[in-house]
Amino acid sequence: MRYGTVIRAALALGLTIVLVFLALSHRxxxxxxxxxxxxxxxxxxxxxxxxxxxxxxxxxSMGGAxxxxxxxxxxxxxxxQMDVQGVDQKIAALVGVTPDQIMINDVAVNPISKNVxxxxxxxxxxxxxxxxxRVEPSGAVTALNLGNIGHATVSLVDAPAADPAARQDPRTTxxxxxxxxxxxxxxxxxxxxxxxxxxxxxxxxxxxxxxGTQLQIWHASxxxxxxQSPVRTFVPYTMAGxxxxxxxxxxxxxxxxxxTDLKPGSQVKGVTIADLGxxxxxxxxxxxxxxxxxxxxxxxxSFGVVKLHADSLGTDKPIESPTVVNVAGxxxxxxxxxxxxQHLAQIDDARALVVTATRGAGPAYAPGPSTGPVNLQTIALx
Amino acid sequence: MTRWLVALxxxxxLGTTAGSQSVSIQLEGNTFTVVGWQPPAAPxxxxxxxxxxxxxxxxxxxxxxxxxxxxxGTLTFRATYPISSGVRYRASFHQxxxxxxxxxxxxxxxxxxxxxxxxxxxxxxxxVLPSNQLRLYIYFTAPMSRGEAASRVHxxxxxxxxxxxxxLPGEELWDPAAQRLTMTFDPGRIKRGLTSxxxxxxxxxxxxxxxxxxxxxxxDARGVAMIEGYRKLFRGGPAVRTPPDQRTWRVTPPRxxxxxxxxxxxxxxxxxxxxxRMLQVSGPRGGLDGxxxxxxxxxxxxxxxxxxxxxxxYRVVADTRLEDLAGNRIGQPFDIDVFExxxxxxxxxxxxxxxxxx
Numbered sequence: 143m144r145y146g147t148v149i150r151a152a153l154a155l156g157l158t159i160v161l162v163f164l165a166l167s168h169r170x171x172x173x174x175x176x177x178x179x180x181x182x183x184x185x186x187x188x189x190x191x192x193x194x195x196x197x198x199x200x201x202x203s204m205g206g207a208x209x210x211x212x213x214x215x216x217x218x219x220x221x222x223q224m225d226v227q228g229v230d231q232k233i234a235a236l237v238g239v240t241p242d243q244i245m246i247n248d249v250a251v252n253p254i255s256k257n258v259x260x261x262x263x264x265x266x267x268x269x270x271x272x273x274x275x276r277v278e279p280s281g282a283v284t285a286l287n288l289g290n291i292g293h294a295t296v297s298l299v300d301a302p303a304a305d306p307a308a309r310q311d312p313r314t315t316x317x318x319x320x321x322x323x324x325x326x327x328x329x330x331x332x333x334x335x336x337x338x339x340x341x342x343x344x345x346x347x348x349x350x351x352x353x354g355t356q357l358q359i360w361h362a363s364x365x366x367x368x369x370q371s372p373v374r375t376f377v378p379y380t381m382a383g384x385x386x387x388x389x390x391x392x393x394x395x396x397x398x399x400x401x402t403d404l405k406p407g408s409q410v411k412g413v414t415i416a417d418l419g420x421x422x423x424x425x426x427x428x429x430x431x432x433x434x435x436x437x438x439x440x441x442x443x444s445f446g447v448v449k450l451h452a453d454s455l456g457t458d459k460p461i462e463s464p465t466v467v468n469v470a471g472x473x474x475x476x477x478x479x480x481x482x483x484q485h486l487a488q489i490d491d492a493r494a495l496v497v498t499a500t501r502g503a504g505p506a507y508a509p510g511p512s513t514g515p516v517n518l519q520t521i522a523l524x
Numbered sequence: 525m526t527r528w529l530v531a532l533x534x535x536x537x538l539g540t541t542a543g544s545q546s547v548s549i550q551l552e553g554n555t556f557t558v559v560g561w562q563p564p565a566a567p568x569x570x571x572x573x574x575x576x577x578x579x580x581x582x583x584x585x586x587x588x589x590x591x592x593x594x595x596x597g598t599l600t601f602r603a604t605y606p607i608s609s610g611v612r613y614r615a616s617f618h619q620x621x622x623x624x625x626x627x628x629x630x631x632x633x634x635x636x637x638x639x640x641x642x643x644x645x646x647x648x649x650x651x652v653l654p655s656n657q658l659r660l661y662i663y664f665t666a667p668m669s670r671g672e673a674a675s676r677v678h679x680x681x682x683x684x685x686x687x688x689x690x691x692l693p694g695e696e697l698w699d700p701a702a703q704r705l706t707m708t709f710d711p712g713r714i715k716r717g718l719t720s721x722x723x724x725x726x727x728x729x730x731x732x733x734x735x736x737x738x739x740x741x742x743x744d745a746r747g748v749a750m751i752e753g754y755r756k757l758f759r760g761g762p763a764v765r766t767p768p769d770q771r772t773w774r775v776t777p778p779r780x781x782x783x784x785x786x787x788x789x790x791x792x793x794x795x796x797x798x799x800x801r802m803l804q805v806s807g808p809r810g811g812l813d814g815x816x817x818x819x820x821x822x823x824x825x826x827x828x829x830x831x832x833x834x835x836x837x838y839r840v841v842a843d844t845r846l847e848d849l850a851g852n853r854i855g856q857p858f859d860i861d862v863f864e865x866x867x868x869x870x871x872x873x874x875x876x877x878x879x880x881x882x
Contacts, residue, residue, distance in 0.1 A: 185700075204700055228583070235585030237605045238613070245671055264605060266669040267745020268702040271605065285589055285604075312699035312797065334697035334706040335797045337658060337851040337858070369715050369859045374694065392692055392711055421689025421710065443693040502675060505688060510675035 173197050176347035177212040177292035184209055184288060187261035187272035190250035191320040191327070193346060198250065198259055199327055200274060201317030206299035208320070208329060210348065211274065212292030213252065213259070221256025221489055221520075222279035228515035229260065230499075232283045233275055237264045245270075246516050249485045249497050256489055258518060277518060296348040298329070315339065319375045322346070323385070323401065330373035332392065339372040341389075343404055377427040377438075381455055388415075388438065388455075390424035396440075398455060415455055416474070418445055426486035428494050430523045439477070439486060439494060439523060447480040449524055477524050484512070493520050549615045549628040554590075554603040556615050556630075563599040567592070568620055576601055579614045588613070609635045610747075641666035641744040643754035646736065647796035648849050650821035652761040655728045656714045658851035658858065660707040661796055662738065667702040667745035676742040677707060682733040689713075690727045702745055704797075714850075715859045728760040764850040767857045768792065770842055775879040780835040785817070785826040788840055788877070793822045795847040802843035805829070806876075808836045822849075839876040 173195035189201035196216045200209045226232075234241040245263040252259065258277040263270040274286045298315060315331040322328075329342040376389035378401070385401035389412055397412025404410060418424060422445040429438045429452065436452035451473045485497035498517050502510025547560040556578055568575055572592035576599055579587055590603040607613070611632040618625040647661040662677070673696045679687045690709060697706035709727045728734065740753035772791050778784040786805060796818060805812045805827050814829040844854040851858035854875055 231581055231583065232585050235579065235581040235587075236589050238580045238588050238603060238611055239605075239608050240610060241581070243608075263670075265745075266671055268667045268700060269745070270670075281584065283586055312701070312704055313801070314698070314700060316695050316697055318695060332695060332697065334699065334704075335795070335801070336845050336847060336853075338845060338853065369711070371711065371715075392708070395712075421693065423692065423694040425694070504675045508674040508678075508688075508691075508693075511671040 173346070174212045174214075174216075174292060177210060177294050179290060179292050182209050182211060182288045182291050182293040183295070184272040186247075186263065186270070187274050188247045189317045189320045190248045190259060190261050190274075191322055192250055192253055192259075193322040193327070196252060196254055197346075198252070198274070199320055199322065200261060200272075201248075201320055201329070202272070203314055203316045203331075206315065207295050207297045208317070208327065208344065210294045210346065211286060211288075213257075213276070213286065214292070215252050215255045215257055215276070217255055219255050219257075221251075221493075224258065224277075224279045224495065224518055224520045226277055226279075226281045226518040229277060229281075229283065229518050230262075230514050230516040232281065233260070233262055233273065236275070236283055236285060237271075237273060239264055241514055242511075246484070246497060246499075249487050249495060249518070251487045251489050251495055258487075258495060260518075294348045296344055298331070298342065318373065321376065321378050321387075323378045323387075328376070328378075328387065328404075330376060330389070332372040332374075337372070341373055341376075341404075341410070375424050375426060377429055379429050379438075379455075381436075388427060388429070390418075390427070390440075392423070396424065396450075416450060418442060418448070425484065428486050428488045428523070430488070430491055430494075432492075432523060437523070440474075441480075441483045441486045441496075447477040447483050447486075448474045449477055450474040479524075480521070482512075484516070489520060492523055494523055495519070496521055547617060547619065547626050549617055549626060551607070551613070551615070551630045554605075554607050556590075556601045556603070556613075558599040558617050558626075561599065561617070561619060562597060563594050565594075572599065572601075574618070575599070575620065576615070576617045578603065579616065580611055607632050609633045635748075636746055637748055639744075639748055639751040640746075641668060641742075641748075641750045642752055643738055643750075646754070646756055648793055648822060649796075650793055651756075651758045653728055653758050654762060654764045654850050655726045655730045655760050656763040656765070656850040656858065657709055657728055658711070658714065658847075658849065659709070659795065660736070662705045662707065664703045664705075664744075668698075668705070669743040669745055669747065670696055670698060670702070672742055673705055673707065676739040678737045678739075679727075680735040680737055684735070687727075687734075689724070711851075726763070730760045730762055732760045734758050734760065764792065764848060764852060765857055767852040768794065768846065768848050768854050770840075770854060770875045770877050773840070773877055775840060775877055777838075777879045777881050778833050780833050780881050783829055783832045785828040786838075786840075786879075788825040788827075790823050790825060793849050794825075795849065795851075796822050798843075798846050799825055802846040803827075804841045805838060806841050807834075807838045812838075833881045835881050837878065837880055839878050841874050841876050843874055844872060 173193055174197055184202045185205035186202050187200050188203050191199045196213045198211045198213050202209055230244045231241045234244045243265050247261045250259050260275050262273040264273055276284045313335050315333050317329055317331050319330045327344045327346050332339050371391040373389045374392050376387050379386045379388045387399045390396050395414040396416040397414050399410055399412045423443045425441040427438055427440050438450040438452050440448050482498045482501055483496050484499055487495045489495055496519050499512040499514055502512050504510045550557045550559055558576055577587040588603055590601050593600050609632045613630045616625050616627045642665050644663040644665045679690050681687055692708040692710050713721050713724055713727050715721055736756040738754040740750045742750055774789040776787040778786055799818050800816055803825055812829050814827050817826040847853045
């Protein structure tokens with residue numbers, strides 16, 4: 143009898159310890175705690191990437207900065223199926239403009255709550271206002287209150303000219319993509335003046351004194367010509383236990399860069415693994431595993447959506463010579479069921495979110511502005 | 525009994541009508557106000573939006589974003605964003621206990637339709653462009669609308685046929701004022717050794733004639749088309765594969781005591797915006813203030829000092845990120861041929877060209 147009591151007491155103590163541990167582990171941790179409430183002074187809202195703890199990084203190309211926002215969205219969920227038609231119309235109604243004045247710039251899925259976040263512009267001119275909205279599976283859209291939100295900003299440019307009367311600096315660096323890897327935010331950019339844009343690695347939490355490390359990104363072709371080329375989109379990727387960045391350069395080839403190469407002051411050279419052809423730019427990439435095989439789903443500006451077979455990316459020989467358009471490097475299939483895709487974002491191992499909108503009139507390489515509506519849909523990864 | 529009920533119903537209907545008639549909605553600035561209704565001290569159970577909301581657009585859309593307040597006994601709704609031209613706002617007030625809502629529509633300020641924008645200039649300004657030309661800068665007289673560049677900028681061949689896949693698709697690179705657009709020729713067709721370059725050749729062929737054509741239909745930031753379209757004729761020239769070399773620049777020094785411009789002949793056309801930012805003059809007492817002018821199809825750089833020149837030793841200081849038309853920078857070609865030039869990267873940030881003022 144006494145033995146049973148001891149067992150029960152031990153079990154109760156054990157349960158209490160587990161509960162206390164669980165309660166502690168669900169407390170907000172440092173990633174969001176580093177963000178101070180107040181006005182997030184964004185001039186534009188472009189590329190999005192989630193960090194830990196519901197922290198959303200927003201690329202502000204016009205402001206020359208990256209802003210970390212506390213979404214306060216930390217309740218774990220599996221994420222319901224989403225099929226929201228006309229998200230541009232909903233956002234337009236929310237902020238009081240016609241839908242043609244809403245530009246959807248990027249989309250990201252909160253890895254904890256699986257809620258969808260959209261960055262957009264209210265207006266198409268220089269007075270356009272930045273928006274970050276949360277979209278729920280029901281179709282409800284809620285604007286993040288940028289006037290009062292936990293945030294931190296890191297500037298990517300030199301301090302503005304001391305003379306306030308000086309003409310507005312025409313130089314901008316468009317932040318083309320971002321990803322949070324191993325405590326650092328990787329930021330790819332493209333200047334509207336000089337060609338040699340860098341990939342930047344910024345430690346988080348942001349330190350106001352450090353704008354991060356600039357990495358020179360090179361690309362070789364034909365084993366002969368090297369270019370310091372900007373990166374359009376990239377995604378962290380693990381192959382055989384080694385971490386890589388898969389990056390699409392503006393000269394189109396898809397390259398792999400070992401993460402260990404991304405060190406301060408290093409000149410990084412990507413190894414070409416696929417060449418997706420001319421007149422095209424990869425938009426977003428989603429790596430995934432299915433039935434024991436590795437794939438990367440890639441959305442392109444004019445080449446549609448392709449599924450790259452990635453089983454042997456780690457061991458594939460680099461492309462050393464130009465080959466026929468469409469079949470260079472790693473093999474891939476065109477996913478013809480996915481059309482008019484403007485953005486892709488990973489939800490989990492089996493699902494992705496696609497943003498679609500009817501292309502504007504004109505040829506595939508030069509379409510007019512999309513005629514809407516913009517739709518968000520959950521798809522099973524093919 | 526029936527008569528009583530009819531009388532009661534009549535009072536209710538009259539009451540409702542009277543109540544609705546006495547309540548009106550007004551808009552001043554970006555604040556909508558319910559006039560003639562005494563709001564309760566606390567918001568109703570469903571919050572103020574259950575009583576009063578403003579809508580834009582139709583279908584399953586959320587109400588307009590804004591904040592509610594009771595000011596001097598009146599319910600107000602202040603729209604977070606400014607009232608916009610070309611937008612119709614439907615304000616709906618549903619008084620608790622009343623069956624019908626009071627609604628009123630307001631139109632945003634009328635849109636201006638007077639065209640203001642035209643293409644002011646295009647760089648490079650020359651009429652011969654190297655076949656590996658990397659970028660074009662298009663300057664407008666008024667702020668423009670984003671998202672249209674791909675469909676509004678065309679390059680036609682000598683026969684007037686539009687050429688495809690010349691420019692990098694995707695991001696539009698504007699200045700913050702939306703008055704300068706940077707168009708990048710597809711670097712995959714420029715860089716040697718890539719599929720695009722091998723299969724399609726460079727965007728511009730040496731010896732061929734072209735027309736850069738920009739549509740009048742391009743809308744400015746207000747949504748109004750341009751005053752007129754734009755055309756620039758040009759010819760393809762030889763590719764420029766060597767990096768600019770500051771040692772070949774010819775500096776014509778001004779005379780001491782004058783405020784004449786310093787003239788630097790760069791020997792080749794350079795990237796226009798970078799010439800405004802990446803060249804400076806440094807004198808015995810540090811950097812000089814003055815104005816920069818670019819001449820002779822961006823191959824000449826002129827610097828006029830704010831104060832007269834004093835005799836002494838000066839330097840033109842160039843940032844090595846300064847590029848020519850083909851993206852070759854000082855000491856580093858756009859695509860380095862590693863067979864020919866193995867380690868030809870200049871690693872310094874600036875280079876200097878000395879000159880003396882006498």
